[in-house]
Amino acid sequence: xxxSARQICRSFGENQVLxxxxxxxxxxxxxxxxxxNGAGKSTLVKILAGYxxxxxxxxxxxxxxQHYRSSGEAEADGVVMIHQExxxxxxxxxxxxxxxxxxxxxxxxxxxxxxxxxxxxALAELETHVDPRARVKDLSTSDQQMVEIAKAITRDVxxxxxxxxxxxxxxxxVKVLFELIARLRQRGVAILYISHKLREIxxxxxxxxxxxxxxxVDSGPMAGRSKEELARLMVGREIDEMxxxxxxxxxxxxxxxxxxxxxxxxxxxxxxFTLRRGEVLGFGGIVGAGRTALIEAVLxxxxxxxxxxxxxxxxxxxxxLRDAVHQRIAYLTExxxxxxxxxxxxxxxxVTLLNLxxxxxxxxxxxxxxxxxxxxxxxxxxRLRTAARTAAELSGGNxxxxxxxxxxxxxxxxxxxxxxxxxxxxxxxxxxxxxxHELTEAGCSVILISSEMGELxxxxxxxxxxCAGVLTGVLEGEQINEHEIMQYASGIKGVGVDEQxxx
Amino acid sequence: xxxxxxxxxxxxxxxxxxTRPKGFSIDLKTWGPFIALLVLALLGxxxxxxxxxxxxxxNMLTRSAFIGIIAIGATFVITAGGLDLSVGAMAAFIAGVxxxxxxxxxxxxxxGLTTVLLGVGASLLLGLCAGxxxxxxxxxxxxxxxxxxxxxMGIYRSLVTYLADGGTLTLDWAVRDIYRPVYYGSFLGIxxxxxxxxxxxxxxxILLNYTRFGRYCFAIGSNEKVAEYSxxxxxxxxxxxxxxxxxCVALATIIYVPRLGSxxxxxxxxxxxxxxxxxxxxxxxxxxGHGRIWGTVVGAIMLTMIGNILNLTDAISNYLNGTVQGIxxxxxxxxxxxxxxxxxx
Numbered sequence: 001x002x003x004s005a006r007q008i009c010r011s012f013g014e015n016q017v018l019x020x021x022x023x024x025x026x027x028x029x030x031x032x033x034x035x036x037n038g039a040g041k042s043t044l045v046k047i048l049a050g051y052x053x054x055x056x057x058x059x060x061x062x063x064x065x066q067h068y069r070s071s072g073e074a075e076a077d078g079v080v081m082i083h084q085e086x087x088x089x090x091x092x093x094x095x096x097x098x099x100x101x102x103x104x105x106x107x108x109x110x111x112x113x114x115x116x117x118x119x120x121x122a123l124a125e126l127e128t129h130v131d132p133r134a135r136v137k138d139l140s141t142s143d144q145q146m147v148e149i150a151k152a153i154t155r156d157v158x159x160x161x162x163x164x165x166x167x168x169x170x171x172x173x174v175k176v177l178f179e180l181i182a183r184l185r186q187r188g189v190a191i192l193y194i195s196h197k198l199r200e201i202x203x204x205x206x207x208x209x210x211x212x213x214x215x216x217v218d219s220g221p222m223a224g225r226s227k228e229e230l231a232r233l234m235v236g237r238e239i240d241e242m243x244x245x246x247x248x249x250x251x252x253x254x255x256x257x258x259x260x261x262x263x264x265x266x267x268x269x270x271x272x273f274t275l276r277r278g279e280v281l282g283f284g285g286i287v288g289a290g291r292t293a294l295i296e297a298v299l300x301x302x303x304x305x306x307x308x309x310x311x312x313x314x315x316x317x318x319x320x321l322r323d324a325v326h327q328r329i330a331y332l333t334e335x336x337x338x339x340x341x342x343x344x345x346x347x348x349x350x351v352t353l354l355n356l357x358x359x360x361x362x363x364x365x366x367x368x369x370x371x372x373x374x375x376x377x378x379x380x381x382x383r384l385r386t387a388a389r390t391a392a393e394l395s396g397g398n399x400x401x402x403x404x405x406x407x408x409x410x411x412x413x414x415x416x417x418x419x420x421x422x423x424x425x426x427x428x429x430x431x432x433x434x435x436x437h438e439l440t441e442a443g444c445s446v447i448l449i450s451s452e453m454g455e456l457x458x459x460x461x462x463x464x465x466x467c468a469g470v471l472t473g474v475l476e477g478e479q480i481n482e483h484e485i486m487q488y489a490s491g492i493k494g495v496g497v498d499e500q501x502x503x
Numbered sequence: 504x505x506x507x508x509x510x511x512x513x514x515x516x517x518x519x520x521x522t523r524p525k526g527f528s529i530d531l532k533t534w535g536p537f538i539a540l541l542v543l544a545l546l547g548x549x550x551x552x553x554x555x556x557x558x559x560x561x562n563m564l565t566r567s568a569f570i571g572i573i574a575i576g577a578t579f580v581i582t583a584g585g586l587d588l589s590v591g592a593m594a595a596f597i598a599g600v601x602x603x604x605x606x607x608x609x610x611x612x613x614x615g616l617t618t619v620l621l622g623v624g625a626s627l628l629l630g631l632c633a634g635x636x637x638x639x640x641x642x643x644x645x646x647x648x649x650x651x652x653x654x655x656m657g658i659y660r661s662l663v664t665y666l667a668d669g670g671t672l673t674l675d676w677a678v679r680d681i682y683r684p685v686y687y688g689s690f691l692g693i694x695x696x697x698x699x700x701x702x703x704x705x706x707x708x709i710l711l712n713y714t715r716f717g718r719y720c721f722a723i724g725s726n727e728k729v730a731e732y733s734x735x736x737x738x739x740x741x742x743x744x745x746x747x748x749x750x751c752v753a754l755a756t757i758i759y760v761p762r763l764g765s766x767x768x769x770x771x772x773x774x775x776x777x778x779x780x781x782x783x784x785x786x787x788x789x790x791x792g793h794g795r796i797w798g799t800v801v802g803a804i805m806l807t808m809i810g811n812i813l814n815l816t817d818a819i820s821n822y823l824n825g826t827v828q829g830i831x832x833x834x835x836x837x838x839x840x841x842x843x844x845x846x847x848x
Contacts, residue, residue, distance in 0.1 A: 321734040339732040342725045344792055353722055353733045356715045363713040
């Protein structure tokens with residue numbers, strides 16, 4: 001047994017989040033850690049990696065009890081963690097980040113050549129094109145993730161803990177990452193892999209441990225356990241139908257939103273689409289294909305150099321999000337921590353921030369605000385298991401529900417949802433899918449931007465696919481399948497890509 | 504459509520229990536400045552019983568009004584994530600222009616109420632414009648507030664020196680007689696500057712805590728991107744905070760001018776730092792996102808009180824005023840940070 005946790009308990013104040021949890025990691029295995037948001041996964045791995053101390057219980061490395069006082073001590077023992085939220089110094093270069101805190105030196109001076117060589121080698125192993133000298137700030141999120149992984153593998157790593165490593169990666173990058181994991185496993189590295197994506201876990205895990213509400217509910221070999229069984233164990237109930245049935249779309253359903261010939265400098269080249277009443281229009285494509293840029297240009301959040309937006313057939317000028325709100329268009333951003341929620345603000349103020357004027361006459365009516373907040377808690381099933389005062393203290397799934405509550409406070413007719421289930425547990429996903437269904441049943445229209453193929457296929461009436469800033473096609477009916485979407489997303493099929501690529 | 508999400512909660516364990524986290528740390532954060540003020544006042548009484556004299560207290564509060572009023576404006580700017588270093592120079596500039604204007608109006612309107620009112624109006628307008636310039640250059644030019652207001656600070660400071668031709672601008676004696684009560688007069692036993700201070704504080708409190716403008720200041724100071732994605736006109740709100748700051752500076756200047764009846768290049772030197780210090784002592788975060796008006800009021804009074812106490816004792820030289828203030832600022836912030844750390848999970 002390489003790394004073991006014995007009867008770990010951990011409390012924050014009066015709130016206990018881990019109850020007598022055991023975990024065993026063997027050399028050369030991929031061990032999946034599963035659980036809903038708030039189940040205590042992150043707390044457990046933080047204890048293993050020395051970021052937190054257990055309230056009681058012990059951590060054993062090679063059978064010897066360890067008392068890590070910091071992550072640095074754990075790393076010195078070869079226990080390295082890759083964070084869910086990237087922990088990189090933005091202004092430093094990739095190589096400087098990779099060797100941050102353990103710079104190679106020649107005498108008193110930095111040995112830049114050696115560090116660059118090793119960084120280059122590590123990045124090459126990950127099959128990325130990242131230049132070691134590139135500033136981290138200028139890299140895409142998935143490239144930053146690769147730097148983070150390179151940082152871990154350049155150490156003499158024995159236990160690698162990965163917290164949701166694929167949340168921001170494209171399909172191809174995920175493939176490369178899995179190959180790398182396989183190589184590390186052969187080298188005898190123990191890998192603790194946290195993910196919500198059961199499909200991935202089925203693919204790579206040797207053993208699996210499931211947590212629910214801070215308790216260990218299952219642990220054992222992956223072989224013989226099905227996805228459905230694991231999902232049930234995580235949630236503690238049956239998940240009958242992952243995707244609700246599609247709302248029937250009337251043949252004469254009017255177009256409620258239309259974008260014509262939108263051009264966003266450096267991101268989108270001439271894209272047009274229509275959205276009908278009661279419809280779910282999916283947007284597929286790889287990260288960076290211009291989907292978010294297109295939508296945010298429609299909403300007035302980004303500048304566009306050409307294009308027209310029509311609402312119910314009438315041309316409208318949306319200069320900023322307030323104009324979009326007046327048109328009863330709501331937007332749920334993909335970056336809930338960076339753009340969605342004021343993390344250090346209390347929950348009530350977050351919910352009412354978008355539609356604060358409804359609670360003003362002219363001073364803010366705190367009582368009505370509180371009522372609206374309580375209703376939102378009920379309606380969106382926001383679970384305040386902990387006495388959370390600020391949005392930062394909520395788990396990812398609850399943050400997403402809080403953001404949903406905020407966005408829905410304007411009572412919109414068109415709801416644009418960007419990556420609604422990124423980093424979210426199965427139970428909450430299920431709820432969000434049903435919520436989308438409910439919206440369309442009530443006559444709202446939904447635009448769904450997602451990198452999860454299953455979501456697009458399971459929910460959309462039509463799927464618009466983008467590739468390198470070009471809207472390559474809009475798929476309907478039978479065309480909506482994984483193979484077809486990939487063809488359009490990679491530019492093999494579709495219009496306009498060739499001229500753009502070779503012209 | 505209000506049901507599906509709620510229907511799914513089969514395992515809703517102890518949900519919606521909003522137990523408030525209790526603890527000493529929270530109290531310290533809210534009441535810290537008030538406790539510190541009390542301790543300081545107690546110290547004052549022990550050192551010299553004259554401290555509690557009505558004259559002394561009144562005098563002290565009156566003096567703290569200038570910095571206090573400016574600091575209330577600064578609370579908005581800082582809460583919204585900005586900074587205004589130009590307030591001291593702005594005050595001097597406004598005072599200079601006001602004096603020149605009133606002196607020249609004497610010929611036309613005589614040394615009467617009209618002259619003073621026109622001077623006051625001009626002062627408010629000037630403050631509003633100066634704040635507008637700071638705000639527009641910061642938001643539209645996308646330049647850090649520190650740099651913009653450092654620039655305007657230099658500009659206003661040199662302008663007043665230029666207007667005074669390197670010397671001092673003096674208010675016409677006749678006007679001064681009419682204008683005098685604004686600083687020296689009192690109503691119900693409380694001086695006018697203290698009334699103004701109190702009024703500004705109450706309005707500021709309502710504005711910050713009970714209006715959209717205030718809520719938006721918190722949101723912008725915490726995270727501008729989130730504010731933008733919450734359909735808030737970020738640039739407009741930020742510019743408004745600077746304009747509010749300008750009006751506060753103008754108000755402070757209006758009650759300052761009759762005190763000495765003059766303005767020079769040395770007027771209002773270091774007021775910007777005293778104002779920022781008052782804001783910080785009061786528990787507002789310098790990086791924005793969290794602001795408290797009553798804290799600022801207490802901070803401003805504390806700064807004046809330190810000087811006052813040193814005046815009443817021989818134990819510490821009066822020249823060490825800055826040292827004591829400096830120590831108090833650092834200790835105050837340290838205590839607040841320590842309590843932040845405790846409440847964080």
